[in-house]
Amino acid sequence: MVIGIIGAGASGMAAALAASENPNVNVILMDRQNRVGRKLQATGNGRCNLSNMNASRGGYHGEQPDFVLPAIGAMNPDATLKWFRDLGLYTVVEPSGKVYPYSDQANSVVDVLRLNLNRPNITLKLGFEAEKIQKNECGFSVIGSDETVSCDKLIIACGGLAGSKLGGTMSGYKLLGKLGHKATRLRPSLVQIKTGWGGIAGLKGVRANCHVQIMRDSELFSESTGELQLTEQGISGPVVFEISRDVCYGGGEWTAKLDFLPDWSRDNLYEALLQRRNSNLPMEDLLTGILHNRLGRVLCKTAGIKGKTYAKELSNAEAEEVCRAVKSLEIALTEPLGMDSAQVTAGGVLTEQFDAATMESRLVPGLYACGEVLDIDGDCGGYNLQWAWSSGCLAGYNAGKDAK
Numbered sequence: 201m202v203i204g205i206i207g208a209g210a211s212g213m214a215a216a217l218a219a220s221e222n223p224n225v226n227v228i229l230m231d232r233q234n235r236v237g238r239k240l241q242a243t244g245n246g247r248c249n250l251s252n253m254n255a256s257r258g259g260y261h262g263e264q265p266d267f268v269l270p271a272i273g274a275m276n277p278d279a280t281l282k283w284f285r286d287l288g289l290y291t292v293v294e295p296s297g298k299v300y301p302y303s304d305q306a307n308s309v310v311d312v313l314r315l316n317l318n319r320p321n322i323t324l325k326l327g328f329e330a331e332k333i334q335k336n337e338c339g340f341s342v343i344g345s346d347e348t349v350s351c352d353k354l355i356i357a358c359g360g361l362a363g364s365k366l367g368g369t370m371s372g373y374k375l376l377g378k379l380g381h382k383a384t385r386l387r388p389s390l391v392q393i394k395t396g397w398g399g400i401a402g403l404k405g406v407r408a409n410c411h412v413q414i415m416r417d418s419e420l421f422s423e424s425t426g427e428l429q430l431t432e433q434g435i436s437g438p439v440v441f442e443i444s445r446d447v448c449y450g451g452g453e454w455t456a457k458l459d460f461l462p463d464w465s466r467d468n469l470y471e472a473l474l475q476r477r478n479s480n481l482p483m484e485d486l487l488t489g490i491l492h493n494r495l496g497r498v499l500c501k502t503a504g505i506k507g508k509t510y511a512k513e514l515s516n517a518e519a520e521e522v523c524r525a526v527k528s529l530e531i532a533l534t535e536p537l538g539m540d541s542a543q544v545t546a547g548g549v550l551t552e553q554f555d556a557a558t559m560e561s562r563l564v565p566g567l568y569a570c571g572e573v574l575d576i577d578g579d580c581g582g583y584n585l586q587w588a589w590s591s592g593c594l595a596g597y598n599a600g601k602d603a604k
Contacts, residue, residue, distance in 0.1 A: 204351030211571025212357030214592030242551030360545030
């Protein structure tokens with residue numbers, strides 16, 4: 201039996217390895233790029249957050265988020281770590297549940313997978329772009345610009361549209377669409393959000409622990425606490441990625457309420473500011489030692505504090521305004537950055553058209569799909585790669601299990 205796989209990213213490589221466990225299977229792994237795992241190599245700022253020990257408890261989205269349950273159940277995070285260890289990769293689990301390669305380098309993950317693809321029954325076809333798929337009596341014909349690949353069964357693992365500079369593509373949606381499958385609206389997720397706040401310009405590169413509340417028409421839409429990164433265009437970082445899904449879509453007025461000292465009460469901050477009346481600090485440095493210097497100065501300016509005066513002149517009313525700027529700064533949100541900057545695509549091919557227990561199409565027998573091309577996206581912190589490994593292995597196993 202020949203199994204074709206389109207896409208040599210995380211889910212595609214997992215599918216290839218799982219299918220090749222049956223010695224009666226020959227796998228042809230195709231990718232339009234000239235190397236495997238290019239997108240994977242850039243994840244987690246080059247560290248590759250490859251799983252999360254909490255992924256079995258939820259954290260997935262889509263029209264049918266429970267679609268992930270059979271795949272995650274068959275290959276949970278513990279099983280995934282064992283799978284990688286058997287492949288030769290050692291990992292470390294952080295207190296948060298995030299899993300990284302022990303080397304702290306995404307290269308290690310890609311290299312281990314690449315080396316394990318060097319099996320007698322796996323053939324790599326890189327630089328091969330699938331332009332069309334034909335279903336026939338014998339299986340499938342995958343047609344490229346100058347070559348056609350024939351296979352008995354076919355797995356679509358092309359990934360999503362996010363991160364197009366690293367290989368994000370519409371290919372999977374189009375190929376499945378021509379075979380009768382429908383997709384939801386696609387939008388960027390785990391992505392920076394632009395703001396109209398003028399103070400952002402001087403804060404590029406500043407990081408802060410922050411509680412973020414996203415408001416839509418003054419109603420709470422989502423909230424999270426963690427590391428906030430300020431950029432020249434808006435707000436980013438894990439705390440924003442966790443709640444960026446669907447922000448600024450569907451109309452309405454969107455704002456973010458930022459608390460830069462989530463571990464401090466307003467009263468504690470107010471008292472700390474009043475104590476600074478005993479110092480010779482310039483007023484613009486009122487928050488020095490409490491917050492990042494640049495952030496502190498911008499917040500003081502936002503609160504209406506004049507930089508040429510001194511902390512000893514701070515009035516109670518001015519201290520209240522600084523507290524308001526630090527603990528409940530409200531900034532307008534305009535739009536998320538586009539797919540080029542997103543880590544994950546929200547939306548995808550309808551999961552109701554696939555069997556969650558096998559990843560096989562309900563419309564086209566012998567056709568499977570896995571990973572980001574489907575309408576499943578996960579929270580920030582390793583959830584999306586866990587879905588890639590689990591769904592890829594499930595698809596590969598089921599595609600090849602009956603080969604004799």
